Amino acid sequence: MKQETDNRLIAAGGEHDIMHHLGGYHRCCLGDPMHLEFAGKNFCEMLGYQETELAELTGEVYTALVHPDDTALFDDFAQRLAENEGCDSVVYRLIRRDGSVIRVVDTMASVVCEDGVIRGYSVVCEVPDDQLESASTVPGERMAILKVYGNAAVDIERMCGVASSLLGVKDSHSSTGGLLDFIAISDRVKVRKAIDKAHVEEYSDMETCALISADGETQVCDLWVECIQLEESVEDSLFCIKIEGDIEHQRNSEDKLSFGRLLFSSFAEDLFEVDRLEGSVTYIARSDNGIINLPLNVRMFMDDTTKYLIDHVGPEDIVAARDFCEKVTSGDPESGDIESAKLKFSVVFRDGSVRPALLTMASISRAKCFIGLSFDHADAGGDPLSTVATQKQINVALFGSFRLVVDGKAVNIRSAKAKELLALLIERRGAFVSTREIIAMLWECEPDETTRARARKVASRLMSELNRNGIGYIVESDRGARRVIAEYIECDYYDYRDGLRGPSGDFLPEYSWAEYVRID
Secondary structure, three states, rough: OHHHHHHHHHOOOOOHHHHHOOEEEEEEOOOOOOOOEEEEEEHHHHHHOOOOHHHHOOOOOOOEEEOHHHHHHHHHHHHHHHHHOOOEEEEEEEEEEOOOEEEEEEEEEEEEEEOEEEEEEEEEEEEHHHHHHHOOOOOOOOOEEEEOOOOOEEEEEEEEOOOOOOOOOOOEEEHHHHHHHEOOOHHHHHHHHHOOOOOOOOOOOOEEEEEEEEOOOOOEEEEEEEEEOOOOHHOOOOOEEEEEOOHHHHHHHHHHHHHHHHHHHHHHHHEEEEEOOOOOOEEEOOOOOOOOOOOOOEEEEEHHHHHHHHOEEEEHHHHHHHHHHHHHHHHOOOOOOOOOOEEEEEEEEOOOOOOEEEEEEEEEOOOEEEEEOOOOOOOOOOOOHHHHOOOOOOOEOOOOEEEEEEEOEEOOOOHOOOOOOOOHHHHHHOEEEEEHHHHHHHHHOOOOOOHHHHHHHHHHHHHHHHHHHHOHEEEEEEOOOOEEEEHOOOEEHHHHHHHOOOOOOOOOOOOOHHHHHOOO
């Protein structure tokens, strides 16, 4: 019954939405012959097929897609996984619909399902030739697969892939204990709800959770659940949980931490990161004074953190402390304005001693802000963020192709579309650019659900790149529209418009929309 359902889903495109958005995701029956049961939209687009076309082409033989010279290599790979549950990776070539060939790294985990069939859950990523060596020497590092029970502790029955290293344990069997022991307290409800949903609908939505290993290491991961053995009660059912590191989140986290360390070193002894959308607080930097007795790198509910703060504030400052916390949590998530707030208060220690302190909040994005705690500079004035914002010398060239230089060093914007968006915003010189106009310029089409999602992703990538280089403050947003704060930028195009110099080459020759910018 399960296989018949999956085959219908291939033809109708009705598999759970999250599976369509996982990069190169598909599922195979590792029988003889190996055949495709489900192909996500992302995988189909990678190969240039519609979902129905791909189902008709592969029929019962998945290897119809594999380059003939790599068929034997792929068959050996699939056979190893078909013999025992496990996880492995292989690099091989696939043939696209137009006849072109792409090289991919395929990470597949095999699981024995309720009907006794062993299935392979696969994520395929295209590998450029210059990355081939690193891709072929890092097998199985993309996804962890765990078979768990739906009981209260979510006991682990078996795991494969990189699950052991991710959890920081050696045993891959049930003696490991419950999965919830490795999930941050604030995220455990998400995991329980995902399991309950998979019990009813077979699949859960993807959830982003903080996973804490037995060694105390914290990693943000994307987690989704599939029910592989359905029983009447969720407690007796078996589930397959797939966990993959949230690469974009990790990159954004590194960017934010880099900015935070700069802020931290300039005025604060202890540093907290606040996510207003999630209502969470993470203690990310601890000073040597050991004043704050909270765990590092574990997300906590904002309400719990507020209570902790109030418990350590002098009676005369409690009202002000509550107002400060409300200011932190009530910031408008749609606003890109850089804002700050301060709280001067008295810290009451366990021995009854009192010491003046300063909390400073600085917003760095629509939903994120930092809170710094300082004892040594409790009476210091000024906005700590302003000193950060004025440290960078930013030069931009729009003539003779786009170039960005920060403090004398050329900056490479790794995302081509993010770079183009930045060029567009700089060309508008402080005017807000709407999402509709961004789509019209960058994709030359009318906005729809797909292009709006792409625009949001590109804007997020741009902010990640700017924050990585410590200049995220040059772009602000307001209800979906974005602009650069031109006062922070020195630009040859601005000088040209102000009559200070003539053009020094073609204007942004790499972008089609630049043809319509009037250059007299």
